[in-house]
Amino acid sequence: MNAGADAGASPAGPVAARLSFLDRFLAVWIIAAMAAGLGLGRLVPGLGDALAEVTVTGVSLPIALGLLVMMYPVLAKVRYDRLDTVTRDRRLLLPSLVLNWLVGPALMFALAWLLLPDLPEYRTGLIIVGLARCIAMVVIWNDLACGDREAAAVLVALNSVFQVFAFSLLGWFYLNVLPGWLGLDRTTLDVSVWEIARSVLIFLGIPLLAGFLTRRLGERARGRAWYETVLVPRIAPFALYGLLFTVVVLFALQGDAITSKPWDVARIALPLLVYFAVMWTGSMAVGRAVGLDYPKATTLAFTAAGNNFELAIAVAIATFGATSGQALAGVVGPLIEVPVLIGLVHVALAARRYFPPPTPPAGPAAAPEDSARV
Template sequence: MLNRPDVDEAAVPHRLSFVDRFLPLWIGAAMIAGVLLGRFVPGLQRVLDAVRVGDVSLPIALGLLLMMYPVLAKVRYDRLDTVARDRRMMVSSLVLNWVIGPALMFALAWLLLPDLPEYRTGLIIVGLARCIAMVVIWNDLACGDREAAAVLVALNSVFQVIAFGVLGWFYLEALPDWLGLDTTTLDVSVWGIAKSVLIFLGIPLLAGYLSRRLGEKARGRHWYEGEFLPKVGPIALYGLLFTIVVLFALQGETITSRPLDVARIALPLLAYFAIMWAGGYGLGKAIGLNYARTTTLAFTAAGNNFELAIAVAIGVFGVTSGQALAGVVGPLIEVPVLVALVYVSLWLRKRWPRAAQALSFPDGTGRVAGASSAAAAPSDASNRKVCG
């Protein structure tokens, strides 16, 4: 294993590109720009939503695909078996995502929104939609284990197809009925969920795998990671910013016209993201995972598949429903909170035991797990400087 002096995260911003260095500023600006465009440009929402891929607006779909491809192209697929054999992490992820997460959102929704049934239902739907897209960006920014993220995202995708409808029935109908609470019927299509998973995970995952397989076969790993990845890497960040602008433009008028409702919905979401992330970190450290895999466990537990949640809420309850508004507020809160938690993660990393930070890679490089601080880092070498 290669031993190198740890990197001072305080010095990291001076080694990043101008865009990377002020990432929170660009994300905030993208959110504001999207809201203002949706609020003050007549007909923009209708144009953006005119063409759809599955149940998602075409511009959002394109942004998500562009955002995910570079990160999945960086995954070293030849070491995924080492991740899959880590039963502690796999079982912990399933418990966090499919037992604790939905139950926590159900409890917070009923505790903090007892008088607002539509918003409460929307939040429960958000809690059932586990993240399969944007989490790869947050994990990469926080120096998480990229290969572990790919495996856990794939695992969540499979369970999403199988469990979403069943858990929707349980938390919206069966459990409230047993507790003597108001019940809501949720009629969702298993094929609709599967189609969303195939589009937003299957396409970029296949593209990323083929890029690495064919690129390394033709030119070698040194060329692939030293020349190809630095060229496609910035696409992820631009895709992220584009997606945020379009998403908030579609819902800008709704958000600005109901600020008090947005504030009520935001409170349980803030509590949810913080508790799930902290719980993931605590569990990862308790079971002995290293920093990179603990970070991946935490972010895959805290993130949610807002595209699916919004699509389900709109499809079942209508575009102007309170359930749809709750789904829209999800990314409004999730994006800045998880960006902030990226910085918290990097701060925690400096306090993590050195021996528990790195993993030995099969190729003997000793590269630090998750060695990429940002999807748009200028090169693989500079990534290692930031995350190594």
């Protein structure tokens, strides 16, 4: 089904009812995983030492596996052969690049310094979150809001590829260069560019390559319809399993910090809430201003507001350690993002009346493989 057709129809029911059972209660599962991790950290002596005994680029092996598992299914969904559909649409592509790679990191940098001036570890963790652009759950929020599915897929793919090359440079700039220019304290922001690059290449590059090869080989063997209606639904839940497993392990290691400093956790949540609200609302307004129809404007807004917490957590763990404040800032992210973006789905659906009708797709009305889209 074309995204334009979706955008013209009303949701069949409450937004939450359109999610699968696993996704519908994602916030509940994350809270349960956090509680389980806290309980394990308290009840099992020496758990942290056992988890850290075997490492991959400075990350404990269980956490590394969880991070890779949660990212692979999402990247296997991307239609890598459709990148050209976005590169030809400058009204969508240029605002997306500006919002994702200029506005987003700069806004998170400003909020982190403004709201966490006395908490350098959490501040650094939030800056890393701001650098990690969306490649995961944003596809779900975009689909629920009747956004343009193809545009979302290719923007996610573009962010994934661009992130491999840009994340390290931006990390060096925002964690070292810019604070120096502004006369800010850099003593806790000295991060090796190579450490960030190595984490990005491992925790983004590997699942990106695996996702690309899975789609390419799967479609060659059985066709796109089989790949997207049979294989993708089978592997999709593993993204959630990997996320929950990682949260359990992280909170087992972060238990003392969370229970002893609940006010710090609340302070981490505040800039994240402001960030999501400002980025989504501003991006939606930009889409309307440049003349995008509702599906594409919605895709622009959700891809600009969402963040890749998996990558941010991986970088924070590899660079600062699993028990660091930087890692805790990344862990708090998914708990805040899920309810906020579900709420923004409702806001987006209510705002459809203010946008021009969807533009008809270029070329043939529908390709044979598109008939299988849900």
